[in-house]
Amino acid sequence: MNTDTATAVFESLASGLRLEVYRLLVRKAPDGLVAGDIATALDVPPTNLSFHFKALTRAGLITVTPEGRYQRYRANIPLMLDTIAYLTESCCADQPEKCIELRAAAGQR
Template sequence: MDTQLATTIFESLASGVRLDVYRLLVKNAPDGLVAGEIAAQLGLPPTNLSFHLKAMTYSGLINVTSEGRYQRYRANLTLMRDLIAYLTAECCTGHPQQCFESDSTADCCDTKPIPSSTQADS
């Protein structure tokens, strides 16, 4: 994955509606949902949903197939995994497996507790 594709994907998800749609489709993978089911579950008007589905299909985040007069939408899970790999490829100095081990996260990432401004000095 390159930076341009990652940027296109993030731009496509930079909407609360689109993020909700994508998460719903991931939840319903691999079967996906038809547009009417998506609209009903998220309480969206069909015309509004159609606009968002078109943008997400264009970016490659979702795939659409015709089933008679219905359109079935599915999350592109391969692209999602590729995006996650792109984001984590350089994690922990090129050893991303370390970033996902619960015990090594502190070793990998220089994390320090954020001081609370509400605590009184003793």
């Protein structure tokens, strides 16, 4: 991953609603959801979502597949994992065991 790709990912997630859409689609992976189900789950009018879907799609975070008259949205899990790897690739001066210690200290697994 390069800086431009990472920046596009973070910019697209800078909206609270887009972040919630993406997190919902991650939970529903790999099947994804149709737009109406996303709107219902997040209690958002479907017309408000198209702008956000476009931003997430442009960044590559979600894919869309036509299913008859519906659109099915899915999280791009490989891109999410690449982004996490990009953020942590040089963690703790390339001493990953220190990262494990830091996560434990923060109460994370």
